[in-house]
Amino acid sequence: xxxxxxxxxxxxxxxxxxxxxxxxxxIGKIQxxxxxxxxxxxxxxxxKQLQSVGIEAAIPILNAMDDANPLAFNWLQVAFESVVDxxxxxxxxxxxxxxxxxxxxxxxxxxRRVAFDWLVKCDExxxxxxxxxxxxxxxxPLRREAVARIIDQAKEGSSDxxxxxxxxxALTGAVDKDQVDEIAKALEKLDQPVNLVQHFGxxxxxxxxxxxxxxxxxxxxxxxxxxxxxxxxxxxxxxxxTVKWENLASKRKDGSFDLAELTAPHKGAIxxxxxxxxxxxxxEVEFRLATANAWKLWVNGKLVFAREEYHRGMQxxxxxxxxxxxKGKNTFLMKVCxxxxxQDWAQRWAFxxxxxxxxxxxxxxxxxxxxx
Amino acid sequence: xxxxxxxCLIGIVACTSPLSADWRQFRGTTSSGLPDAxxxxxxxxxxxxxQTDLPGRGLSSPIIVGDRVFVTCSSGALQQRLHVLCFSTxxxxxxxxxxxxxxxxxxxxxxxxxxxxxxxxxxxxxFAFYSSNDLACLDLDGNMLWFRGLTFDFPNASxxxxxxxxxxxxxxxxxxxxxxxxxxxxxxxxxxxxxxNWKIDRPERANWTSPAVTPDGKQVLFQSSAGxxxxxxxxxxxxxxxxxxxxxxxxxxxxxxxAYVPSNGVTAIRPGKSNTSVPEIVWQASNIRPGVASPIxxxxxxxxxxxxxxxxxxxxxxxxxxxQKRLGGKFSASPVMAGGKLVAVNEAGxxxxxxxxxxxxxxxxLELDETILSTPSVSADGVYIRSDNHLHKITVK
Numbered sequence: 001x002x003x004x005x006x007x008x009x010x011x012x013x014x015x016x017x018x019x020x021x022x023x024x025x026x027i028g029k030i031q032x033x034x035x036x037x038x039x040x041x042x043x044x045x046x047x048k049q050l051q052s053v054g055i056e057a058a059i060p061i062l063n064a065m066d067d068a069n070p071l072a073f074n075w076l077q078v079a080f081e082s083v084v085d086x087x088x089x090x091x092x093x094x095x096x097x098x099x100x101x102x103x104x105x106x107x108x109x110x111x112r113r114v115a116f117d118w119l120v121k122c123d124e125x126x127x128x129x130x131x132x133x134x135x136x137x138x139x140x141p142l143r144r145e146a147v148a149r150i151i152d153q154a155k156e157g158s159s160d161x162x163x164x165x166x167x168x169x170a171l172t173g174a175v176d177k178d179q180v181d182e183i184a185k186a187l188e189k190l191d192q193p194v195n196l197v198q199h200f201g202x203x204x205x206x207x208x209x210x211x212x213x214x215x216x217x218x219x220x221x222x223x224x225x226x227x228x229x230x231x232x233x234x235x236x237x238x239x240x241x242t243v244k245w246e247n248l249a250s251k252r253k254d255g256s257f258d259l260a261e262l263t264a265p266h267k268g269a270i271x272x273x274x275x276x277x278x279x280x281x282x283x284e285v286e287f288r289l290a291t292a293n294a295w296k297l298w299v300n301g302k303l304v305f306a307r308e309e310y311h312r313g314m315q316x317x318x319x320x321x322x323x324x325x326x327k328g329k330n331t332f333l334m335k336v337c338x339x340x341x342x343q344d345w346a347q348r349w350a351f352x353x354x355x356x357x358x359x360x361x362x363x364x365x366x367x368x369x370x371x372x
Numbered sequence: 373x374x375x376x377x378x379x380c381l382i383g384i385v386a387c388t389s390p391l392s393a394d395w396r397q398f399r400g401t402t403s404s405g406l407p408d409a410x411x412x413x414x415x416x417x418x419x420x421x422x423q424t425d426l427p428g429r430g431l432s433s434p435i436i437v438g439d440r441v442f443v444t445c446s447s448g449a450l451q452q453r454l455h456v457l458c459f460s461t462x463x464x465x466x467x468x469x470x471x472x473x474x475x476x477x478x479x480x481x482x483x484x485x486x487x488x489x490x491x492x493x494x495x496x497x498x499f500a501f502y503s504s505n506d507l508a509c510l511d512l513d514g515n516m517l518w519f520r521g522l523t524f525d526f527p528n529a530s531x532x533x534x535x536x537x538x539x540x541x542x543x544x545x546x547x548x549x550x551x552x553x554x555x556x557x558x559x560x561x562x563x564x565x566x567x568x569n570w571k572i573d574r575p576e577r578a579n580w581t582s583p584a585v586t587p588d589g590k591q592v593l594f595q596s597s598a599g600x601x602x603x604x605x606x607x608x609x610x611x612x613x614x615x616x617x618x619x620x621x622x623x624x625x626x627x628x629x630x631a632y633v634p635s636n637g638v639t640a641i642r643p644g645k646s647n648t649s650v651p652e653i654v655w656q657a658s659n660i661r662p663g664v665a666s667p668i669x670x671x672x673x674x675x676x677x678x679x680x681x682x683x684x685x686x687x688x689x690x691x692x693x694x695x696q697k698r699l700g701g702k703f704s705a706s707p708v709m710a711g712g713k714l715v716a717v718n719e720a721g722x723x724x725x726x727x728x729x730x731x732x733x734x735x736x737x738l739e740l741d742e743t744i745l746s747t748p749s750v751s752a753d754g755v756y757i758r759s760d761n762h763l764h765k766i767t768v769k
Contacts, residue, residue: 035525037567044518044565051515071521074472074508078516081470085514110473117471144449176449292532305527309553312532312578317450318479360449 023057026050027064030079031072043075050079055087055094062101065111077114084118095123102142103130109139109359116142135173140359147173151182164190171199175360177316201354201362202255203275203332207232208248208263210271213239217339219270220294220308226272226333227298239269256290256314259336260349266338269349273334277355279325285363290318291351294337299323300330310339311346325355325363393752395436398490398538400750403584404625405668405708407750414711414725416768418738421754422464427455429760430487431536431704434749437493437512440467441749441756443763444500446486451478454486456500456510461751464765468514476504476523480534483745485760490538490582490747492546494563499546501539505529507548509566518566522548528555536580540592543605545569547592551579558583558594560608570608581623584631593631595624600633600641600651614641614651622662622676622706627669627688630654634662638676638691657691660684666706666747668714670728677703677716683732697732699724704745710755711768717744717757723766740764 029046033039050057061080065073087093101107102116119126127145134146150170157163167186171194174180184194197204212224225236235244250257259271287297287304292314296306305321338349355363399405428447435442439462445455452474458467478486486503493499497517500508505522523529531552540547545560556574561567575598584593586602591611594601600614618624619634626632630642631651637658641651663679673694674686681701685694701718707726708715713735714726721740727733742759748766749756755766 033519035521037520037561037565040518040565040567047516047518070473070475070524071519074475074506074519074521075516077472078470078508078510078514078519082515085468114471141448141453178449307528307554309532312553313481315479315532318532319477320450 023050023053023060026053027060027076030075031064031068033072033075034069035071047075047079051082053083055083055092058083058087058093059097059101062107062111062115066108073108073110077111080114081118088118088122093118093122095119095126099123099126099130105138109137109141112139113141135169138359140175143173143359144176144179147176147179151179154186160190164192168192175356175362196253197255199362200255201356203277203353203355204250204252204255204257206248206257206273206275206334207245208259208271208273209236209243209245210259210263211239211243211266211269212236212271213268214270214337214339215268217268217294217308217310217337220296220306220337224270224272226274227335230274230331230333239266245274254316254352255354256350256352258350259338260347265347265349268340269338271336271349273336273351275332277325277330277332279327279330280364281327282324283357283363284322284324286356286358286360287321287323288317288319288354288356289321289351290314290316291336292346292348293351294339295351296335297321298331298333300326308337310337311341311348314348314350314352316352393436394438394493394495395434395749395751395756396495397435397492397540398433398582399623399625399666399668399706399708399747402587403540403582404627405666405706406670407709407752409752410709410711410750412711412753412768414713414715414768415735418723418725418736418766419769420738420740421765421767423762423764424459424464424466426457426758426761426763427469428453428487429485430758431484431745432487432538432758433490433747434756434758434763435491435493435498436461436749436751436756437495437498440512441751441763441765442491442493442498442500443758444487444491444502446474446478446502451480451486454500454502454504454506454508456491456498456508456514458512458514459763461754461765464763470510470514470516472506472508472519474502474504475506475521476502477530477532478504479532484534484536486534488534488536492539492541494541494546497541497563499539499541499563501546501548503531503535505535505548505550507539507546507561507566509546509563520561520566522550522559526550526555526557528552529557530554531578533578536582538582540583540585542585542589542592545605547583547605549574549579549581549583549594551575551577551596553578558603558608560605569606572603572608572610577620579620581618581620584624584626586626587628593624593626595633596620599635600624600631602643602651612643612649612651614639619662621664623666625667625669625674630688632667632669632674632688634667634676637661638667638674638686640688640691655691657686657693659693660686660691663703665703665716668707668709670709670714673728675707675714675728677707681718683707683714683716683726685728685732695731697726697734699726699734706747708748708750708755710748710750715748715750715755717746717748719743719745721759723748723755723757736768738766
C-alpha cells in the first residue's frame with residue numbers, strides 16, 4: 001500500500017471513529033433530558049448537531065431509542081426522521097438497514113414501527129412482504145396493521161367457513177378495542193361468541209368494603225381504615241353504619257365492576273375494592289382503568305396513582321398507569337369515590353381494571369380474585 | 373450602500389414586517405380571526421383549489437408561515453401517534469412529515485381527538501401542541517429543536533373528555549393553558565430551549581378555551597369558568613382579573629384594549645383606569661350567546677354564532693343586537709374573515725360565506741361532504757380547511 005493511500009485510509013478511519021464517538025456523545029446528551037425541561041440546555045445544542053451528522057446517525061439513533069425515556073424517545077425519533085428524510089431525497093438511505101431494524105423483535109416496538117414507516121417510503125414492496133408475518137409481533141403498532149389485513153380478508157371471505165377461519169386468526173393478534181370489537185361482532189354473527197372479559201383480561205372479582213363518608217367530596221385524601229390495614233375480618237364505622245368486607249363478582253359483559261349495582265347507589269360515598277393477581281414473573285406492565293369517579297390505586301401496598309375527577313365519562317382504557325408487578329402474588333387496592341351530583345349522567349359508580357404488557361396484550365392471569 | 377448591507381437590510385425588513393400573509397396560530401396571528409392580508413374579494417363561488425390526504429384525525433387549525441402550511445394529526449388505536457405535516461400552499465404537495473408518541477393521556481370524547489389544540493409559530497419555529505399536553509418544537513424544515521411532555525411532568529394535568537386549548541407564540545414564549553378538574557396551570561415555555569420561563573396556577577375546572585394575545589403583544593388573556601385573567605406575556609404576572617365567570621368553549625376576542633368575553637351572554641371589558649387590577653365593564657348583553665364557536669369583531673360590529681347555528685350581529689360600542697341570520701347546521705369551527713367576508717364552516721362540512729355588511733346575506737356555500745370541526749385559516753390567496761381525513765385549500769372563482 002502506498003503511503004498516500006495509507007494516509008487517506010487512516011484519515012477516513014479516524015474521521016469515521018471520531019464521528020461515531022461524536023454521534024454517541026450527542027445521543028447521550030439527548031438521552032439525558034428529563035422532566036420539567038431538565039437537560040434541555042445541553043440537549044437543544046446536541047440535537048442540532050446530531051441532525052447534521054447525516055444518515056450515518058440513523059441506526060445509532062434507533063438503537064438509542066431502546067433505552068430512552070419517553071421524552072428523549074421523541075427527541076431521537078424526530079432526529080431519525082429528519083436524517084432519513086434527507087437521505088431518501090438524496091438517495092443515500094439504506095433500505096436494507098431499515099428493514100433489518102424493523103424486523104428485529106428485540107428492539108422497542110415503537111421505534112420498529114417508525115423504522116418500518118420510513119422503509120415503506122423507500123421500498124414499496126415492504127408492506128406486502130413483511131406485514132403478514134407480524135400477527136404475533138410484540139410491537140403493537142406493527143401487529144395492528146397485520147390484524148387489519150386479515151380483517152379485510154375476512155370481510156371478503158368466499159364462504160362462512162373461510163370467514164370464520166380468518167376472523168379467528170385475526171382475533172389471535174388483536175388487542176386494540178376497535179379491532180377486537182369488530183372481530184367479536186363478526187364472530188357473534190357466525191355463532192362464535194367471544195369472551196371479551198377474558199380476551200381483555202379484565203379483573204372482575206373483588207373484595208369490597210364501604211360506604212365511607214365523602215360528603216362534599218371532602219374525603220379524597222382522608223385515609224379510612226382500609227388504607228392503613230388490610231384486615232378482612234375487621235369491621236369499621238362507615239358513613240351510616242358498621243361496614244365489613246364482602247366478596248363480589250361482576251357478571252357484566254364489559255367486565256365493569258359496578259359498585260352502585262353490586263352494593264347500592266350511595267352518594268357522597270367511598271368504597272374500597274381489593275383483589276389479587278398472580279404473575280408468572282417480575283414485569284413492567286400498564287394498569288389500565290376506566291371510571292367516572294375519583295380514584296386511588298395501591299399496588300402491593302404502594303400508591304401508584306390518584307385522580308380527583310368526577311363524571312367526565314367512563315371509557316375503556318381511560319387511564320393508563322405504568323408500573324411493575326412481581327412474580328407470585330400481587331395485591332391491588334382501589335379507592336372509588338362518588339360525589340353528590342344529581343344529573344342522570346352523573347350516577348355511575350363503577351370501574352374497569354386490567355393489566356397489559358407493552359403491546360397492549362392482557363397479561364396472562366395465573367389466578368385472579370380475592371383470596372381467603 | 374454595500375450590496376451585503378443592502379441584503380441584510382432587506383432580510384431584516386422581511387423578517388420583522390407584519391405584512392406577510394402568515395396565519396401563525398388559532399384564529400390567526402392576532403388571535404382575532406382577521407388575516408394580515410387577503411388579496412381577493414370573497415364574492416365569487418367557492419371552489420377547491422387542491423385537497424390532500426392526512427394521516428390522522430384533527431380538530432386543530434392549519435397554520436401558515438410563508439409558502440408553507442402546517443397541520444397536526446393524531447393516529448393509532450389510542451391516538452398515541454402524533455403528527456406534524458408541512459405542505460406547499462401552492463399545490464398541497466407534502467414537503468415533510470414528522471411524528472412523536474404521546475407521553476400524556478390520549479383519551480377523548482369521541483367527537484374530539486388528541487390533535488384538537490392548534491399549533492403556533494413565531495415565524496421560525498413550529499410549536500405543535502396536543503390534548504396529551506405534548507409540546508414539540510420543530511424548525512420550518514422539520515428538524516427537532518426540543519420536546520416537552522407537560523402531562524409527563526404533571527401527571528394529573530389531563531381531562532377525560534380531552535383538552536383543546538391552543539398554543540400561543542408571544543414574546544419569546546410559547547404559552548399553553550392546561551386546565552382540568554385536577555392539576556391546572558398555564559406556562560410560558562422558552563421558544564429557544566423548551567425550558568419553563570414561567571408557570572402559574574389556574575382554576576381546577578375543565579376548560580377548552582384558548583389564550584389570546586392583546587394587540588400590542590404584551591399581555592395574554594386566559595378565560596375560564598372563573599372569568600378572565602390578564603397576565604404579562606414575558607413574566608406571567610397577573611395584571612388584572614375579571615371574576616364574574618365565563619364560558620369554557622368559545623374564546624374571547626380583543627379589539628384594541630377591549631375584550632369581548634362570552635360571559636353572561638357577552639360582556640365587554642377593558643383594563644380599569646383607577647384600579648388597574650380590576651377591569652371596567654363597558655357593557656353586558658345577555659341576549660347574545662355564543663355557542664362553541666368563538667366570536668369575531670369586524671369593523672364596528674361583533675359577530676357570534678349561537679348553538680342553533682344562527683349568526684347574530686351586535687354593535688361593538690354598546691352590544692345592541694342588530695340582526696341575525698340562520699346559517700344552517702351546527703358550528704364548532706369559529707368564523708374567520710377572508711376577502712372582506714366572513715367564512716363559517718358548519719359541522720356537516722358546509723363552508724358558508726357571509727357578507728357582514730349586508731345583514732348576513734349568504735354569498736356562497738361549498739359542500740365539503742365531511743365532518744369539519746376545525747376553524748379555517750386564511751392566507752393571501754386562499755382559505756385552508758381541514759377535516760379528519762383531508763386538508764383543503766379553498767379559493768373563489
